[in-house]
Amino acid sequence: MKLRKVTAASAVVLALAVSVTACGGDKKDDASGGKKxxxxxxxxxxxxxxxxxxxxxxxxxxxxxxxxxxxxxxxxxxxxxxxxxxxxxxxxxxxxxxxxxxxxxxxxxxxxxxxxxxxxxxxAHQDLLVKKGSNITKGTDLNSKKLCSVTGSTSAQNVQKTIAPKANLRPLSGYSECVAGLQSGAVDALTTDDSILAGFAAQDKYKGQFQLVGLKLSNExxxxxxxxxxxxxxxxxxxxxxxxxxxxxxxxxxxxxxxxxxxxxxxxxxxxxxxx
Structure with a gap:
């Protein structure tokens, strides 16, 4: 009889231990974010x-x-x-x-x-970003101009193939580099989607310096x-x-x-x- 009580008590302790362990595991998962x-x-x-x-x-x-x-x-x-x-x-x-x-x-x-x-x-639509007051107002104005876009993007190639075959393409690793080049005068225009260009033009450090030409050169x-x-x-x-x-x-x-x-x-x- 005494043996049964000990066994029963042990079973309760074991069950509680399992329960606590399980709860602890849940908390650990929650704290770590679980699946990623x-x-x-x-x-x-x-x-x-x-x-x-x-x-x-x-x-x-x-x-x-x-x-x-x-x-x-x-x-x-x-x-x-x-x-x-x-x-x-x-x-x-x-x-x-x-x-x-x-x-x-x-x-x-x-x-x-x-x-x-x-x-x-x-x-979105492909467009051009230029310095405010630029004489680039249409796609064909890019002939003989330095046109920047990002390596792997199709935007600059589209312009050269269909609009300005004499555009001088300057691919860089990121849009930030292209915008910096536009600011310094290393490039004359940046082309990509209007949504991307608008985001850069709206940054505090660039406000008032650039403008979108407003061309819908493609559908993106x-x-x-x-x-x-x-x-x-x-x-x-x-x-x-x-x-x-x-x-x-x-x-x-x-x-x-x-x-x-x-x-x-x-x-x-x-x-x-x-x-x-």
């Missing part, structure tokens, strides 16, 4: 994807990616932001460095051969890049984007990030609606 997701963004694009001096991140792409991640089951503290430069986006997905990429990633037929896309989630359908063949993730992201538009979170993100630059954005595109 790696998301590719740009680190040097004001208004879209920018790493702040304090280590935080801001921008429209960041807001979209954060919203999507939440719909996939991840809180903001479970996101690991990974810098993905234009020239390395396809490789980053193929290597599995990130789950998805939201980095001003225009959907093109060529890119769709290597990765899959969800979206689009924003329709921003999509979220996913590893080729991962249709399940594409479907989940598309549903998240549709929800973001429906609950007006998309409108808020546009206003928060582009409002100060007076950027005239297009309405939210429909999923799968690619404007040529």
């Amino acid at each position: 997701i790696k998301i590719g963004i740009k680190f040097d694009q004001p208004g879209l994807g920018l790493k702040q001096p304090d280590g935080s991140f801001s921008g429209f792409d960041v807001d979209v990616a954060t919203y999507v991640a939440k719909q996939l089951g991840y809180q903001p503290n479970q996101i690991e932001w990974v810098e993905t430069k234009s020239a390395d986006r396809e490789n980053a997905l193929q290597r599995g460095d990130v789950k998805f990429i939201a980095a001003t990633y225009s959907i093109t037929d060529e890119r769709k051969q290597k990765v899959d896309f969800a979206g689009p989630y924003l329709l 359908n921003y999509g979220i890049g996913v590893k080729k063949g991962d249709s399940t993730t594409v479907d989940k992201i598309n549903k998240a984007l549709e929800k973001m538009v429906a609950d007006k979170s998309w409108d808020k993100a546009v206003k928060d990030n582009f409002g100060p630059a007076r950027y005239k954005n297009e309405p939210a595109p429909k999923i799968g609606d690619i404007v040529k």
Whole structure:
């Protein structure tokens, strides 16, 4: 009888120990953030994807990616932001460095051969950024001018092929370098999407120095890049984007990030609606 009591007591102690251990494990998971997701963004694009001096991140792409991640089951503290430069986006997905990429990633037929896309989630247009008062007012004015864009981007090549064949292309590693070159006079113009250019022009240190020419040289359908063949993730992201538009979170993100630059954005595109 006494043996039974000891056994029963031991069983209770063992059960309590297991319970405490389990609870401790849950707290540890919560404290550490549990599961993580790696998301590719740009680190040097004001208004879209920018790493702040304090280590935080801001921008429209960041807001979209954060919203999507939440719909996939991840809180903001479970996101690991990974810098993905234009020239390395396809490789980053193929290597599995990130789950998805939201980095001003225009959907093109060529890119769709290597990765899959969800979206689009924003329709931007290629434009030119020049110094205020510049005599560059149309695309053909770029002939014999020094035109900067980022290595791996299609923007400068588009201009040279279709508008200004004599433009002198100056590819650099990032948009910050191009803007610095424009400020110093090392280049005459910077070309990329109007959303990106507006973000740079609105920065405090550049206010009043630059202007958008206002050309719609192309349609840039921003999509979220996913590893080729991962249709399940594409479907989940598309549903998240549709929800973001429906609950007006998309409108808020546009206003928060582009409002100060007076950027005239297009309405939210429909999923799968690619404007040529």
